[in-house]
Amino acid sequence: MKPKNVATIEAIYKLIDEVQSYLEAHYETDNIAACIDRLRYLEGYLATTGKALADSKYYLRETTEASVMLAKAKYAELSPSTLNKFIESICRENAYLVDRLDRLNSGCTHQLDATRTVISTLKEELKITNYFQGKGA
DSSP: OOOOOOOOOOHHHHHHHHHHHHHHOOOOOTOOOHHOOOOHHHHHHHHHHHHHHHHHHHHHHHHHHHHHHHHHHHHHTTTTTHHHHHHHTTHHHHHHHEEEEEHHHHHHHHHHHHHHHHHHHHHHHHHHHHHHHHHOO
């Protein structure tokens, strides 16, 4: 029985396009507010891609199961390694979704870390600037 909250494959592809575009977009790395805003989006995308990754793994397992049944029924005479290749070929779209979402999820994680670093750098620069402005006054 399929869980109720599993996204459709079409919705997963739409999410992939949306997240990919966001991760590729440039942002103002000299503006703390823009960086904080980006952090918020990345945190949301991290959670969303994590769920979509689980959903795509559900579809991969479902397709794999059906492929195994088909392979057993129709191609039992083939060697195990050939059967595995046959099953992989049937599951390639679902495996692609899993791979893409895994990379996007990792990309969100890395960009979160990088954005935090940028924010820390900007804060330190602001402290230094404020310190020297206070000395010069």
